[in-house]
Amino acid sequence: MLASAVFLSALAASAAAQNYNQTFANGLLAQLNNLGFTSLAQAITSSIDTPGTQALLQNVNGTSKTLLAPTNQAFNGLAANATTNTTLLGDRLSYHLLSGSFPGSSFANAPNHTIARTYLSDPGLVRLEGGRTQALALANDGGATRVLNQNTVVTITNTTSYENLLIQVVDAVIDTPGTITAAFTTWNLTALPTALNSLNFTTPLEEARGITVFAPNDQAFQNAQSSIAGANSTQVASVLANHVINGTTVYSTQLGNGAYTSAAGQGYTFSSNSSGVFVASGGSTARIVQSDVILENGVMHIIDGVLLNTQSNPGAASSAYNAYTSSAGQGAQQTGGVGASPTETGPVGSPSHSSSAFAVRMEVGGTVVLQGVALLAGLLAGAALLV
Numbered sequence: 001m002l003a004s005a006v007f008l009s010a011l012a013a014s015a016a017a018q019n020y021n022q023t024f025a026n027g028l029l030a031q032l033n034n035l036g037f038t039s040l041a042q043a044i045t046s047s048i049d050t051p052g053t054q055a056l057l058q059n060v061n062g063t064s065k066t067l068l069a070p071t072n073q074a075f076n077g078l079a080a081n082a083t084t085n086t087t088l089l090g091d092r093l094s095y096h097l098l099s100g101s102f103p104g105s106s107f108a109n110a111p112n113h114t115i116a117r118t119y120l121s122d123p124g125l126v127r128l129e130g131g132r133t134q135a136l137a138l139a140n141d142g143g144a145t146r147v148l149n150q151n152t153v154v155t156i157t158n159t160t161s162y163e164n165l166l167i168q169v170v171d172a173v174i175d176t177p178g179t180i181t182a183a184f185t186t187w188n189l190t191a192l193p194t195a196l197n198s199l200n201f202t203t204p205l206e207e208a209r210g211i212t213v214f215a216p217n218d219q220a221f222q223n224a225q226s227s228i229a230g231a232n233s234t235q236v237a238s239v240l241a242n243h244v245i246n247g248t249t250v251y252s253t254q255l256g257n258g259a260y261t262s263a264a265g266q267g268y269t270f271s272s273n274s275s276g277v278f279v280a281s282g283g284s285t286a287r288i289v290q291s292d293v294i295l296e297n298g299v300m301h302i303i304d305g306v307l308l309n310t311q312s313n314p315g316a317a318s319s320a321y322n323a324y325t326s327s328a329g330q331g332a333q334q335t336g337g338v339g340a341s342p343t344e345t346g347p348v349g350s351p352s353h354s355s356s357a358f359a360v361r362m363e364v365g366g367t368v369v370l371q372g373v374a375l376l377a378g379l380l381a382g383a384a385l386l387v
Helices: 002-015 022-034 038-046 051-059 072-076 080-084 086-094 180-186 191-198 202-207 218-223 225-229 233-241 314-327 357-363 366-380
Strands: 065-070 097-099 114-117 135-141 144-147 154-162 165-170 211-216 244-246 269-273 276-281 284-295 298-303
Touching: 022 038, 022 154, 038 051, 038 065, 038 072, 038 086, 051 086, 051 097, 080 086, 097 114, 135 284, 180 191, 180 202, 180 211, 180 284, 180 298, 191 202, 191 211, 191 218, 211 284, 218 225
Parallel strands: 065 165, 211 298
Antiparallel strands: 065 097, 114 135, 135 144, 144 154, 154 165, 211 244, 269 276, 276 284, 284 298
């Protein structure tokens, strides 16, 4: 009861200067305390004036929403700085609020995913096109409902509600997405970052706003060594650029819903069958073995082959990127899942416009870039350097 009184006092003081429904927030607090989520209530209290917690409180009532509510044990497992840094704590709390109702029964069955839009928008942690808020991937996996892309397995263990709010109990505090470099480490990818670093292309990828990366795994690079070894520097640059869509974030649920172009100005086609979902560029096809690795500034899909498309069209890529960035302006917060599950069979995409800035960096690099591309060709020819 003392904890509730302290929280209500802090909430009242904050509400006087902020724009959210204090009556609703008070009722939610009471519900959380009654359910035993005292650590979550305390987290909201301690971060009440941070932008992240304000975003949660301003958006939690009204239309249907879903709150992922970590247990007290989940909070006990956090490092000390995860709760003492109130700004970071508030940001993480905003990543627990989903725009729309997401009962476990609505989750796609793995390996397909459901993509939800959250209220995490801190520009220090989210750099998506058009100022969009960060996304979260969910799935039914072996009979359990999971939150994906976490350092530990995160499971939804129970469900309750408060007015419009669906409360999904989770057994861990959800981590916010990191950089593509961090994702490479998490998913044990060494060949691709080695190639990118040799060309100084990692920083441009991390600084871009809205990227989709088809990331070949290490075995894919090893299998492609003989094909890449005979390519000239321009062809190798094109191959690398044909793994990136710059200017738009394309989750697995959207791959069959539109036409996309690589950073080298080349189109993709997508297909699916009982073996999985496939991406093709030029004459090369690869299977997506892990989709929807959420990044600070986009998404990464891990593939089992290198897309050996040596063609490029910088003009098409540049105009496409401009089109995507001009149409990605801030809009209303999306409610419900992003896209739809990729269930269509056969080709479901065709060449169109989509991205350019990364391609422009690769094409307009002068001697330094060409030397870097030559180094990339050498790296691809040496298995010991890649695996």
